[in-house]
Amino acid sequence: xxxxxxxxxxxxxxxxxxxxxxxxxxxxxxxxxxxxxxxxxxxxxxxxxxxxxxxxxxxxxxxxxxxxxxxxxxxxxxxxxxxxxxxxxxxxxxxxxxxxxxxxxxxxxxxxxxxxxxxxxxxxxxxxxxxxxxxxxxxxxxxxx
Numbered sequence: 001x002x003x004x005x006x007x008x009x010x011x012x013x014x015x016x017x018x019x020x021x022x023x024x025x026x027x028x029x030x031x032x033x034x035x036x037x038x039x040x041x042x043x044x045x046x047x048x049x050x051x052x053x054x055x056x057x058x059x060x061x062x063x064x065x066x067x068x069x070x071x072x073x074x075x076x077x078x079x080x081x082x083x084x085x086x087x088x089x090x091x092x093x094x095x096x097x098x099x100x101x102x103x104x105x106x107x108x109x110x111x112x113x114x115x116x117x118x119x120x121x122x123x124x125x126x127x128x129x130x131x132x133x134x135x136x137x138x139x140x141x142x143x144x145x
Contacts, residue, residue, distance in 0.1 A: 002094055005082070021143055023026075026135070038108060039126070040113055040114075040131060041128070041129075043128075044127075044128035045106050045109060045110075046129055047132070048069060048109060048131065048132060048135055049069055049102075051070050051132060051135075052067060052068065052069050052070040052135075052136075053067075053068050053069070053070055055068050056058070056068055057076070060100065061096055061099070061100070061104060064096070065087050066096050066099035066100055067099040067100045067101075067102075068102060069099070069105045069106075069108070069109055071099040071105060071109070073095050075108070075114075076095045076099060076108055078111075078112055078139070079108040079109070079111040079112035079115070080101065080108075080111040080115075080117065081095075082096075082098055082104060082107045082108045082111055083097070083098050083104070083132070084097055084098055084101060084104050100124065109135065112134075112135070113131050113134060113135065115139065116133070116134050116139030116140070117130070117131070118130065118134075118142065120133040120134060120137075120142035120143055121133065121143070130142065
């Protein structure tokens with residue numbers, strides 16, 4: 001009997017030590033932020049704006065695309081549903097209001113590019129050229145072709 005008790009205790013200790021790494025991995029996974037795109041500079045964001053509309057700040061929403069970056073509702077959703085301070089993403093008009101405001105629109109673009117950042121043209125760098133392709137071709141279809 002003594003041996004069985006010792007074996008049960010050993011199994012409990014083994015189980016305890018096996019679950020600690022799993023709990024740690026789950027914690028790390030939940031607390032890992034989105035990719036940080038270090039070279040998504042203001043100059044690159046300006047280039048994206050000019051490529052979209054000539055960076056026309058007076059544009060409203062036309063055929064579902066809003067603001068100087070021509071952001072669509074689906075792009076906004078994919079970019080994390082960014083809103084103006086004190087606004088609610090569930091409010092009708094929240095998408096449009098954010099997309100029409102340059103700083104908020106830049107946060108939408110940044111969130112989207114952080115989500116999909118990759119080397120689209122296979123030149124070994126992830127840079128503004130890639131961000132242009134991701135922004136205009138979509139996160140899953142960025143390629144020079």
